[in-house]
Amino acid sequence: MKNSILSILAIACAMLGSVQTVSAAGDVAKPKQMDWSFSGPFGTYDKAALQRGFLVFKSVCASCHSLDKIAFRNLEALGYEEAQIKTLAAEYTVTDGPNDEGEMFDRPARPSDYFPNPYPNKAAAKYANNGAYPPDLSLMTKARKDGANYVYSLLTGYKDAPEHVHLMNGQYYNPYMAGGVIAMPAPLSDGQVGYEDGTATTVDQYAKDVVHFLNWAAEPELEARKRMGVKVLIFLSIFALVMYGVKRKIWHDVH
Ligand code: HEC
Structure with missing residues (x-):
């Protein structure tokens, strides 16, 4: 019995080993592990x-990549003032419209605009980047x-x-x-x-x-999420202590 367990373990280890060799033979290096201020339970930016x-x-x-989900006004989270964001947005041109004559037109971006795409469409983006x-x-x-x-x-x-x-x-x-x-x-x-x-x-x-x-x-939302996580943990620990006290009191007379 003991022997068969040992041999199963040995086979499992051998299989794991061979899986590792396969991935090492593949052409992908494992990312370097960096110490980011935003990782861990207390992470902040x-x-x-x-x-x-x-x-x-x-x-x-x-100049090559879009950032579709971010509007200029979101940059307030980086510590920029409203006026700075206005100036920053105005450096970009966005297409708006149609106007009263049915034409699309270009205008400087406003804080409520999203980052404009560097290319007019996907085909143009590919064409500019070797496919x-x-x-x-x-x-x-x-x-x-x-x-x-x-x-x-x-x-x-x-x-x-x-x-x-x-x-x-x-x-x-x-x-x-x-x-x-x-x-x-x-x-x-x-x-x-x-x-x-x-x-x-x-x-x-x-x-x-x-x-x-x-x-x-x-x-x-990472910082808010992590702060909430810590609060929940503190709450749960206190709650667990209180419940432990309650349990002891209720069962006090039962032996
Ligand atoms: C000259 C144009 C150009 C510039 C500038 C550029 N990129 Fe790229 N990037 C590309 C292209 C083209 C691809 C697609 C590569 C592919 O599929 O082989 C790409 C792909 C990527 C990818 C995805 C890789 C993957 O796993 O598929 C990341 C991440 C990336 N770029 C980040 C950046 C960052 C960050 C910067 C600025 C520091 C940057 N790029 C600047 C053209 C550019």
């Missing part, structure tokens, strides 16, 4: 990091497994292709992308975006900041 991340998104990623579509980034950190770590690793993970990988024109090697090949050229380089708060202007820092921002975009 860092407003300075959010603002820097937004700057990186706006100056770099927004690959740059996906919307609003929910990206939720859409991928281990999203924040994944996007960070992807942005910092570009490498020269190993010999067995053959890249076609417009393809780049990135071990974190499924299959190891991605159609997005490495978007970040050192010194590309100026920071006013003295933070290092390196690829690593840009990647951390833009992921902070993208995680906020995907989960703006």
Whole structure:
């Protein structure tokens, strides 16, 4: 009996082992595990990091990626004043209409507008990117497994292709992308975006900041949700203590 249990265990271990070898042979690297201020039960966003991340998104990623779910007025959560948001929105042009003559027209964006798409349609987006579509980034950190770590690793993970990988024109090697090949050229380089708060202007820092921002975009309610979770836990602990006292009192005379 004992022997058969042992042999079943041995077979199970061998199977697990072989599964691991298979995934190691696949071309995907496990994302680097970063220490984000927004993870864990007490997680919060860092407003300075959010603002820097937004700057990186706006100056770099927004030329290819849309951010459909975010309106300019949502940026108040990053600590911007109403007037700043108005000015910021006005830098963008959106199409509105039709007007009284039935024509669509362009106007500067207002705080209530959503981020305009960099391309007029999907075909234009693909055409501009060698046939690959740059996906919307609003929910990206939720859409991928281990999203924040994944996007960070992807942005910092570009490498020269190993010999067995053959890249076609417009393809780049990135071990974190499924299959190891991605159609997005490495978007970040050192010194590309100026920071006013003295933070290092390196690829690593840009990647951390833009992921902070993208995680906020995907989960703006995170802080409220976590605060509520902590309150519920405190309530439940007190409630459990009270109920324990009640139980002792009621059963006091029963032996
Ligand atoms: C020059 C255009 C361009 C720029 C700039 C750009 N991207 Fe991309 N991005 C793409 C394209 C094209 C794809 C689709 C790649 C593919 O499917 O192989 C992509 C895909 C992605 C993906 C999805 C990868 C996956 O798992 O499918 C993420 C995340 C991403 N980009 C993040 C960013 C961030 C963050 C920035 C700014 C720092 C940025 N991109 C800047 C063109 C761009």
